[in-house]
Amino acid sequence: MPDQLIFAMEVFLNGLMAGVLYALVALGFVLIYKASGIFNYSQGVMALFAALTLVGIMEGRVPFAHLINATFGTEIHHFGWHLPALAAILLTMGVMVVLAWAVNKLIFNHLVNQEPIILFMATIGLAYFMEGFGDVMWGADIKKLDVGLPQGINTAIDEITYGWFGYGFFIDNLDIVATIIAALLVIALVMFSQYTKQGRAMRAVADDHQAALSVGISLNFIWIMVWSLAGFVALVAGIMWGTKMGVQFSLSLIALKALPVLMLGGFTSIPGAIVGGLIIGVGEKLFEFAIGPMIGGATENWFAYVLALIFLVFRPQGLFGEKIIERV
Amino acid sequence: MLDAAKTQTETLLEVNNIEVIYNHVILVLKGVSLKVPKGGITALLGGNGAGKTTTLKAVSNLLASERGEVTKGSIIYRGERVQDLTPNDLVRKGVIQVMEGRHCFEHLTVEENLLTGAYTRAASRGDVDADLEMVYEYFPRLKERRRSQAGYTSGGEQQMVAIGRALMSRPETILLDEPSMGLAPQLVEQIFNIVKSLNEEQGYTFLLAEQNTNVALRFAHYGYILESGRVVMDGPADDLRENPDVKEFYLGMSDEGRKSFRDVRSYRRRKRWLS
Amino acid sequence: MLDATDEGYVTSDGRKIGDVLMEMKNITLRFGGVKAITDISFDIRQGEIRAIIGPNGAGKSSMLNVISGFYVPQEGEVWYKGQKRPQMKPFQVAQLGIARTFQNIALFEGMTVLDNVMTGRLNYMKTNLFQQALWKGKAEEEETKNREVVEKVIDFLEIQSIRKTPVSRLPYGLKKRVELARALAAEPSLLLLDEPMAGMNVEEKEDMSRFVLDVNDEFGTTIALIEHDMGVVMDLSDRVVVMDYGKKIGDGTPDEIRNNQAVIDAYLGVAHD
Amino acid sequence: MFYREAGDFKTSYVEDSQTFPIKFDRYRYYFVLVCAFAVVPFVINDYWVNAIFMPFLIYSIAAIGLNILVGYCGQVSLGTGGFMAVGAYGCYKLMTAFPDVSIFFHIIAAGGITALVGVLFGLPSLRIKGFYLAVATLAAQFFLVWLFNRVPWFYNYSASGQISAPERTIFGIEVTGANTEAWATYLFCLVFTVASAIVARNLTRGAQGRKWMAIRDMDIAAEIIGVDPLKAKLSAFAVSSFFVGISGALFFAVYLGAVEVGEAFGINKSFLVLFMVIIGGLGSIFGSFAGAAFLVLLPVLLKNVLVAGLGWPTDLAAHLEFMIVGALIIAFLIAEPHGLAQLWRVMKEKLRLWPFPH
């Protein structure tokens, strides 16, 4: 086999893996969009916030330490404990549920039945708020996140492929873990939204807030539920990305990597998020590999969007999105 | 048709002198009071913009989602003030509204739409399926289209979905907003017959807002006529049907019987009780 | 039976109905598996009021959508003013002088009544972007000219008092009237009305009927109308097409339809007075 | 009591369709204009111009532009940063290629170039709608930034990859470069801002505006009543990009003087301008100003209050600033989802009824 082809295969596989990581972020968007028609701009910040909280709890940091110290002249920083990862994850989940409750109570409760762009705007406000809040709560330094996930090249694959091609493929262990988790998440979420009463109610709410209210669906409950779910997905994404790059402000920017995925897969489709992720991941990596060197590289950011755009021209609702109903 | 015994029974829903304001500035209801007796069919009549929909929404607490609020008066259901309940609490209490203009869940199939109606019920699968069958019996057309997305069904079909969906919650009181709108004549008849049989056989209470005064007064026991946010007349349906003003303005009858729509071409100043 | 030759006919109240204005030939329209219209042909003549009736889901609205170019039928031809109409985009159809209202009101909710009605005049407004950017001069002149037409329509439909109200705040019935105003402002030669009187009480229907008749009378506008109120249909229309499950089951004068057994079975239920 | 239409009769349609039908509004508007042109230039210093007025004026133009696209035509765009970059780089190339032509025309021409680019990237809007379109416009954002960064021709092969505005004058007074006077740059921007607002108002009050709004409110219905969606959407993209391009050109040439594309015209800029438009009020020219003012002034104000006033550490203040801005955005939306402009309108409606509550 020619070298270029072997390399292309490696790039392809890594593209798939990268795609899964994008999809993890995109899933959170899909959940909320599906249940409320809200395009949740703050999903990235939620991932950051979840990861920050997780690290904070694990390391026993005192929340708002800086604020407290600045106001009272004290010098407290740590509680002095170190929690095991699992316990910290559960606690963080609790925090995310509280967040979901607060978001609903303080914001979306008052914005029922508003146009999508207004709701979108509200999530922007929320993103601003949480950005500041997360920083005040846990500090703006870069934190190392280690919940014990394996990371680095998978030697087994490296060796096997070396045996086959004379060139060992690089596959990151973390990506493998992410893929498994993402697959489980997607299956569970699909089952939930298609086959349960709450799932149906969730889709109903997305279509028409008022009508949903009129049949007795509690928007409150549905929204707290999906925001919690989205919080959970954000936490998972936060763990994966945080392990890769440390927990820091830029974690919130992964949202930008999820958007083309979302658009390609369809805002309303859970499987779409995964398939979209895979296509985007592979597409952008292969493009960078094959065409990138000719036009100066660093093409991934825009190419992902252009790729999604091309798909959209043919399917304006994304690959799996609900058909946009146009009637008069 | 008025059943004197029925009007004597307990008042299920009582609206006392409510005022509704939209957007903090637009005053729409200027003191509306009504009483809905248990097991009765009460009709709310009135022209466009009289405030029928607003009244119903005030009762079902859907106003908040339209930036409207009840600023005065009270709404009592079964002797309990319900103004501050959420719409879903109210549905649990047995009050459900069929909204004007259908409001189906476009992306759900017809059947899924109907199933959402059973959201508040803790009923078993079997019960729900039985109710589904009941709705399909009332509206065979829906059975044919059960797997289509509601967004693609015709206007009339959507109206059936909306009503069927409300029935699925097995309510005690149904607030029906313009059920006849956009329906073919025999279907209008059919829907009112369904209302009647639900009322008589299952004891459902109805408060219905309707433009089609003719049909409404034929099936209702008691009627209220709203104009510009005020109740201008009320009485047993039969009395209203005989009232000459009602006859002229709401039933389109003149002394010579029904007028042809062709005959009203000449300009005619509207007579109003108010304004 | 009316004497419906190519030269037209005379109605019971003595109006002269002219040539065939629009003719639908063997229209069939499918949506995936659903057959909304099956092989339907009928014509609309200059100056008449043509009603389309039928049970819910019969395909009436779909037929109007075919006429206005929004749905493209799989089979069949549309003839307009004696010519076969080529495949057209809806806005091109509108430019031919066909205006309509919608079953589920399709007003521009973010605009005032006046602006909504002014949109009916868009096909008459020809100043370019630069002239409009300057405003003074051509654009203003054109605006004023068209505004006068619109004001006439507004007067005609008696909606002066709500001129500056955003339509989202209007009750249903008034919205329908505004929609009619928008269609009328286009001074169409063919006006399509989809259930213009749904959700109105008798008095309002009377008003609406008066408008429809006056439009037809004063401007000679041809009208095709879908309506479920048989009283209205029978009183207003010159000829009626009846559809059921996508098929045509009757076509003729109100009297003929009233007594058509197929129509009675499928739609009317009982013979209507 | 004085805020009334009563007694203020209109006798012609022209009068009736003027921008400020109520006399009081009209006078207030003239008053603001006179202040802006004849008073402010004499009283402001560098700080006010560079930190507040210039960004406010320039962002207002961008917001007006984006409002035409989003607020009037309903096409949500997140490509504003990229289009501003087109304006900036277009202006830079023109300034350096034709040094003898007045900067005034360079800026207008930069707007024209941006309009063309805008139309190009607007093409997908014919198929793609809503948030899908919004995300799709990010393709423009990222691609344009990449392009300007990638192709050295755009920055005249400068070693640093930055573009710097050479010195240019209007009527012999410097408006770009190192030695500008505060009042001169202020007036220069003000002229553009006022002209933009007037042109935008003219375009949106007539036939073109109605086409846009019709497409926004219900594109299918609009098409059926005779609006060509292709023309309407692309013209919105063109006009919007024109304004955005002008603001980009001013942003670079007059305000910052030197920019690097990724930093000055990144995705954040796209979001910022969109926030201005939404907070200010979609479909309102006044809203564009209000939104720009809100997002330019508020952070500065908060910073001054928290750091200078209350003596908070700068970082805490900055974080709190984020929280406050976020919370205020939400609070405003809850109070009035249709933006500051609508809040203003409701206030006026109340005022009109005053002293009666309804």
Place this chain on the structure above:
Amino acid sequence: DLVFPSMSYRTGPYAAGGIPFADGYADYFTLLNERDGGIGGEKIDMPECETAYNTEKGVECYEATKDLGSLVYQPLSTGITYQLIPKVTADGIPMLTSGLGRTSAKNGAVFPWLFNFPANYWDGASVAIKHILDEEGGDVNDKKITLVYHNSAYGKEPIRTLEELSKKHGFDLSLVPVDHPGQEQKSQWLQIRRDRPDYVIMYGWGVMNQVAIQEAVNIRFPMDKFIGIWWSGSENDVRPAGAAADGYKALTFHNLGDDYPLYDDLKTFVYDKGLAAGAGDQHGTALYNRGLYGAMLVAEAAKTAQEIHGVSAITPAMMRDGMEALEMTEEKMAALGLPAFGPEFQVTCENHGGNGFAAIGQWDAAASEWKMITDYIQSDQEIVQPLIEADSMAYAEENGITPSCD
């Protein structure tokens, strides 16, 4: 009072880098105030202004503080630097951009108000290559060196220099850009893995650094062959990768660690009095030291200015004179409690940028600290100087400046 505004960025995507610098900068001035009563008897005033690394906020900060009698600006962001170049020139306030900003500002004849001692980006690239030369015994012919860079003006800075150097020394240079912000670098590192370069040089910023180091670890690229510029060489950049980052190298133009007498003074006069800036947890980090160093340089320049003009309350123009006459010697630094803390250099009108000395630090993951592994190495002046000359003269021409040193 002597006003030294601090344009810091404690928020935003680069906060982790901005905080330690700002803390160090502030603590040094606090120390001078507390221990010496300021400089030459004048108290120091240090208004801090948050830029969030954002150019517009930078302009706002500048405008807000310039009328306070600010003596010198350190904008800490290349973007802000470019904006301020015309402004400070017009307003007559000196600006110091150590290790960042416009490289050709070194030519004081063209940029009288700008200073970028002791080293700049081009020096950095050259010193990195010199270090590689040392490692390879002076021969890098046919070695492969890859530059991974932030795809922005900043990241592209070293390309010209490296290209020249590759001509001179015969190594293969390949360029791998990473687009902002750089949280995803799979493609780039797969490519590096395929190409198997002998060395990787990185000009990264923000999250790009952390991800690059993690990916390098993932593909098992030898850490001691991976050299970052000083903005890729803080604790923040290596910590997320954990123990595996051990051995990673980065350039620096000042010393690392906290083993200096000055720290004792800081402890007595600042930390223990509770006067430490920020959260007070950044002492001894690379960027904190950079903050100290930056403050020390301007403080020394201020002293020089006071000496030259014989007044203690100096003006910005005097400050400029002080900076232009600044001489950093070993004795001076030792006297300040920072022996051998930075390279020795002397500023002149022709040379506002020092002599291009930089050193290499290496990360010791076990001890969790940076260690200096070389002395200060001078950049290849033969290569760098002509580039600076050419670029600054081009600027002078474009802007109609007559270079002069009188």
